[in-house]
Amino acid sequence: xxxxxxxxxxxxxxxxxxxxxxxxxxxxxxxxxxxxxxxxxxxxxxxxxxxxxxxxxxxxxxxxxxxxxxxxxxxxxxxxxxxxxxxxxxxxxxxxxxxxxxxxxxxxxxxxxxxxxxxxxxxxxxxxxxxxxxxxxxxxxxxxxxxxxxxxxxxxxxxxxxxxxxxxxxxxxxxxxxxxxxxxxxxxxxxxxxxxxxxxxxxxxxxxxxxxxxxxxxxxxxxxxxxxxxxxxxxxxxxxxxxxxxxxxxxxxxxxx
Numbered sequence: 001x002x003x004x005x006x007x008x009x010x011x012x013x014x015x016x017x018x019x020x021x022x023x024x025x026x027x028x029x030x031x032x033x034x035x036x037x038x039x040x041x042x043x044x045x046x047x048x049x050x051x052x053x054x055x056x057x058x059x060x061x062x063x064x065x066x067x068x069x070x071x072x073x074x075x076x077x078x079x080x081x082x083x084x085x086x087x088x089x090x091x092x093x094x095x096x097x098x099x100x101x102x103x104x105x106x107x108x109x110x111x112x113x114x115x116x117x118x119x120x121x122x123x124x125x126x127x128x129x130x131x132x133x134x135x136x137x138x139x140x141x142x143x144x145x146x147x148x149x150x151x152x153x154x155x156x157x158x159x160x161x162x163x164x165x166x167x168x169x170x171x172x173x174x175x176x177x178x179x180x181x182x183x184x185x186x187x188x189x190x191x192x193x194x195x196x197x198x199x200x201x202x203x204x205x206x207x208x209x210x211x212x213x214x215x216x217x218x219x220x221x222x223x224x225x226x227x228x229x230x231x232x233x234x235x236x237x238x239x240x241x242x243x244x245x246x247x248x249x250x251x252x253x254x255x256x257x
Contacts, residue, residue: 008077009232010035013087015042017187021225035073060087060115070122080126082135082232085116094200096152112157134175137231138165142181149202162243169241176235179243186218230254
């Protein structure tokens with residue numbers, strides 16, 4: 001008797017932070033095959049070397065490269081069961097009336113939103129065929145549902161991502177689509193906000209980030225990474241189309257015990 005086939009999950013932005021943590025959990029905690037898309041191959045990602053890990057250098061804003069990477073992954077493993085849309089950027093961080101040109105906003109949306117559309121278009125046929133019921137996890141943000149000084153581009157792109165999740169859930173009822181708020185995670189992005197955010201963020205927001213770091217209240221990437229990895233494999237249909245927080249009651253079954 002052949003052993004059961006391993007699930008295959010594709011993740012964008014896998015080289016560091018949340019993406020790296022998700023990749024590690026998929027490999028080591030959930031015994032999953034992972035296709036890790038990353039613009040740069042960090043030592044930490046390379047250290048995860050495994051027969052079940054396929055690292056694909058890819059700039060997600062390059063439509064043809066992203067499509068080729070996804071189609072190549074399906075060709076290599078014969079199926080794709082989960083998609084984690086994690087690639088993201090924070091820049092530009094400044095008021096709407098600031099000096100950042102429109103091109104900076106367009107580049108931001110290319111990374112945070114349009115890359116997700118490209119990835120979905122390329123992977124949906126495989127997700128529909130998944131024997132495990134395809135899963136899509138959108139790594140969103142609490143910024144999607146509020147307005148903050150200098151966060152215009154980021155908040156708008158994450159709100160658009162949430163809307164994309166809701167639409168996908170309606171259009172593809174056999175695929176479970178979840179948008180996840182990861183909270184304030186201890187990543188490079190948070191470090192930038194603490195060190196450089198004082199000149200662009202509101203004083204209240206900047207002090208909030210600094211205080212959370214100083215008091216050790218930032219979420220560890222491994223904690224939220226476990227939730228995302230679990231959702232990418234076994235998210236229940238009741239969550240489809242919803243925007244949920246990693247530490248919410250709905251996500252209790254997906255957190256590490």
